[in-house]
Amino acid sequence: MKEEEKNTVNRAEEFLQVFKKGAEFTQELLKENERLRYQIFQLEEGSKKQSGPLSADAELLRRRVEELEQEKKEILERVLRVEEENDDFAQRYVEVETQNNMLANLYIASFQLHSTLDHREVLQIITEIVINLIGAEEFSVLVLDEKARKLQAVAAEGLELTEIPAVPVGEGIIGQAAKSGESYFIDHMEGYVRDLSNPLVCIPLKIKDHVIGVLVIYQLLSQKDRFADLDYELFTLLAGHAATAIFSSKLYSESERKLSTIQGFIDLMTK
Amino acid sequence: MNTYKVLVVEDSPTMRQLIVFALKRLRGLTIVEANDGVDGLKKLTGEKFDLIITDINMPIMNGLKLVSLVRHDPSYKLVPIVIVTTEGAEEDRERALALGANEYITKPVQTTRLLEVTKRLLNLSG
Known part of the structure; x- marks a missing residue:
């Protein structure tokens, strides 16, 4: 019995010893855990202290990048606007140049038409305008x-005067243009074959509403396939100014002739 | 500023006026006019020109003869010549260029084209 009690005490002491060792080990583990936690805390604090200023710089940089991006966007928008304005200016410049050229041509044509009272010269100038400025052959x-009440050819280019028949007013395209005072333009110029009774263009030469003649175009220069805006302006100018120039030069040469006859008669009477 | 002397040879007064009027828009040009090839040659004698603008179809002496004579004169061998004509056929253009013309412009003349060619041949800016 004693032996049994002794064994039990021994075993209890052994168990107590194991338990104590277990308790010591647990204490050590807790201490180690505490020490590691403290280290982690220190490391986190250190990391916070080091990374703090870097984040502020990054934030500043980020803001700057945003500002620059915004600036870039605005500049690009401005460039786009300036480019659009440039295109607009370029287009306007071309338009103004075209207008200038048109006005220059009209000025020269008008100036030349009224530069003489010689009937032949006036017809020559009309011919020059139609060849050089309109491009008719x-x-x-x-x-x-x-x-x-007939239209008679007084000037021609590319044709003999004798080839051109007299046209009664009201007859055919030319006669109708003279009667109505309305300009005539052929519908389709492609494939047109010259026909004296069916011309490309008829422009009545008018002083106010009074038609004094007609400009008839049968054929354009080979390099000219259609009429430009300037041509219509020139047709309008010719319709009025050529008529006035023809009419006044005709009146002037008639009065000159009469004056010369009267002068001759007076000379004969007084001698 | 440089000044350039330009000879305009054209028998039609209207066309001549138009060319002169257009050229006057360019600064620094002195323009001399001639009625035909012979008149053009007379105006060229003893004078220095920087550019010659000539028509082809003219009385007395046509533009092609003028180009040929000018190109055979050592003092005018390098002067740029511009032809302004109603002759639109390709063979006419080739003949004129073969004779020594630098540019070939057909009528009706586009003033902008004439000015562009003039500026280019005279090295004018603007």
Whole structure:
């Protein structure tokens, strides 16, 4: 019995010893855990202290980048606007240049038409304008004979005057243009074959509403396939100014002739 | 500023006026006019020109003869010549360029084209 009690005490002491060792080990583990936690805390604090200023710089940089991006966007928008304005200016410049050229041509044509009272010279100038400024190769100027009510060719280019038939007012395209005072333009220029009774263009030469003749175009220069805006302006100018120039030069040469006859008669009477 | 002397040879007064009027828009040009090839040659004698603008179809002496004579004169061998003509056929252009013309412009003349060619041949800016 004693032996049994002794064994039990021994075993209890052994168990107590193991338990104590277990308790010591646990204490050590807790201490180690505490020490590691403290280290982690220190490391985190250190990291916070080091990373703090870096984040502020990064934030500043980020803001700057944003500002620059915004600036870039604004500059690009401005560049786009300036480019649009440039395009607009370039387009306007071309338009103004075209207008300038048109006005220059009209000025020269008008100036030349009224630069002389010589009937032949006036017809020559009309011919020059139609060739050089409009680009016609074959055309004629027909003047109205008020008594016969017929249009007679007085100037021609690319054709002989004798080739061009007289046209009664109201007859055919040319006669109708003279009667109505309305300009005529052929519908389709492609494939057109020259026809004296079916021309490309008829422009009545008018002083106010009074038609004194017609400019008839049969053929354009080979390099000219259509009429430009300037041509229509020139047609309008010719319609009025050429008519006035033809009419006044005709009146002037008639009065000159009469004056010369009267002078001759006076000279004869007084000698 | 440099000044350039330009000879305009054209028998049609209207066309001549138009060319002169257009050229006057360029600064620094002195323009001399001639009625035909012979008149052009007379104006060229003893004078220095920087550019010649000539028509082809003219009385007395046509523009192609003028180009040929000018190109055979050592003092005018390098002067730029611009042809302004109603002749639009390709063979006419080739003939004129073969004779020594630098540019070939057909009528009706586009003033902008004439000015662009003039500026280029005279090395004018603007």
